[in-house]
Amino acid sequence: MPAVVPFETAPQLLRRLAEHYAGTGKAALGHKDKATKAWTDLTWDDLDAQVRAFAGFLHARGVGKGDRVAILSENRPEWAVADMAAQQLGAVTVALYTTTPASQVAYVLRDSGATVLVVSTGLQLRKADRAFDDCPDLRSIVSMAAPRKARPDVPVVTWDDALSEGERQSLDLDALSDEVGPDDLSALIYTSGTTGDPKGVRMTHRNLMSNVHAALDRYDIHESDVHLSFLPLSHAFERTAGYTTILAAGGQIVYAESIDAVSKNLPEVRPTVMVSVPRLFERVYSTIQRSVAEGSVVKRGLFAWAVEVGSKVAQRTKAGKTIWPPLRAQHALAHRLVFSTLHEKLGGRVRFAISGGAALPEEIGTFFEAAGIRLIEGYGLSETAPVLAANPFDAPIYGTVGWVMPGVTVAIRALDSGRILAEVEGDDYPTDVTTGPGEILAKGPNVMAGYWERPEESAAAFDADGWFRTGDVGRFEGGYLRITDRLKHMIVTGGGKNVYPGPIESTLSTSPLVSQLMVVGEGRPYLTALVAPDLDGLRQEAGALGLGASTEAELLAAPELRAAVEQTLADYNRAAPSHEKVRDFRFVAEPFTVENDLLTPTMKLKRRAIEAHYADLVESMYERDR
Incomplete structure (x- = not known):
């Protein structure tokens, strides 16, 4: 610095x-x-x-x-x-x-x-x-x-x-x-507006700069770093992590030509640090999975061996154990034969990538780590400038969002009793704090000054003790914070079971056949899903099955391809509790986008709008229960 x-x-x-x-x-x-x-x-x-x-x-x-x-x-x-x-x-x-x-x-x-x-x-x-x-x-x-x-x-x-x-x-x-x-307003960051008009989050200079200081305290970002910026700067995540923090470290920001040009710009710019949402990493992973699935038995075996070797090296490195010469040699060979192509597509210089804005599937993080690219998943909200927690560079646990950030305090409040189960300060790294699930609360210099011209909603965002109510559900596991889902997204099934759809959607969306997926089930006897398919994935699957389907309509109508997606659900359902099994699905005719008003500008599902838009499809999945 x-x-x-x-x-x-x-x-x-x-x-x-x-x-x-x-x-x-x-x-x-x-x-x-x-x-x-x-x-x-x-x-x-x-x-x-x-x-x-x-x-x-x-x-x-x-x-x-x-x-x-x-x-x-x-x-x-x-x-x-x-x-x-x-x-x-x-x-x-x-x-x-x-x-x-x-x-x-x-x-x-x-x-x-x-x-x-x-x-x-x-x-x-x-x-x-x-x-x-x-x-x-x-x-x-x-x-x-x-x-x-x-x-x-x-x-x-x-x-x-x-x-x-x-x-x-x-x-x-x-x-x-x-x-x-420090206490003067610096920015109004408007929320996504998933359930109503967007609200302007009042961010002071203290809010934003404290989060920048926390990031620089936690991570080694320096003046030789280069960041390719493509997430919208109107998003709190890119504004803090990909803009102010990079500049504060003396690094350079290079702007991508467009979102669509990112894959072309990466090898041109050769960034050393990436800030992205999980969707980019999911797409890369799905492309690799499809390529391997289409390959020969030898290619599939080589890939599996390389991932196994990479995982061993990653685990020993995180544990501070020696990488013995035979394993080191295998790792070098795995990189040259398998992983070097991935590194080249990202520019060949990425030291680590920061993922935020949505949950990163554990499978994705584990794979990239095995490939030698460390993904750092974080968590926060616009109202918290935005980062509340992030995984440590040397010891990430995928599936969690890591440690509370320096200067920030996070608490877990039980959903039933309202009792505070634990408070964790980001200046400490407690490894013995484990709690049950509860609402995530936060305090710290990064927490907003309130909503613009909305005193009642500002007051409602905090409890009587001054805790900011995130609206998210999570728990601590050995000092690491794990997010379950949004409180407002909780589905109460017809049988009275509480289900958080986020983790289910995250798991199923890693399938190369699935582009987007939304779980449905409020007041219903079981869960179902609306699936926006990955058309490239379906075409490749059709080719592997020897089908003549080529148009979108033919792909979606092919029983064999529906069966392939059903197998994805079956693989998930095998280990899922009964009330979290997804029993049926329907393909949707178009993906969920900002333009068709089914996604927010921050790429979050507009659940009510999607369910209303596809009401007939939803009803068709429950016809047999009438």
């Missing part, structure tokens, strides 16, 4: 980094130039100059301490410049997902009272056009794209013109940034 700590606010962090790297030519950001198709670096000197220019523009447009500046953009250097410029003025950043429809954009802008909106593409500018009349506080729109299609009555400024205007301002930015304190 560079010698720029301590820092308590985002302005302090930026200024100290800029001063530390001034004149060194050290790259802060990177992106692919659309004109030249070449990867281009932005040095700390360049970044500092652009931030000062854009801050000058914002200040000239009346933005001051506490005002809200909204950003509707993909991950790119301009996003960071706009955010940092607002932070220097003591303004509050409001980031929106690019998948957000115009009506929702208008809602967030109105709710936050944003006075300036920064947009990226022509598509996002058109959303701003439609939202403008409904947003009385909105005074200026800055477009990174040429505003040719903007309405003439909408005050649009191009990005380059905004920088030019800002450069001409006479502004003592350092003096203004000195007025920003």
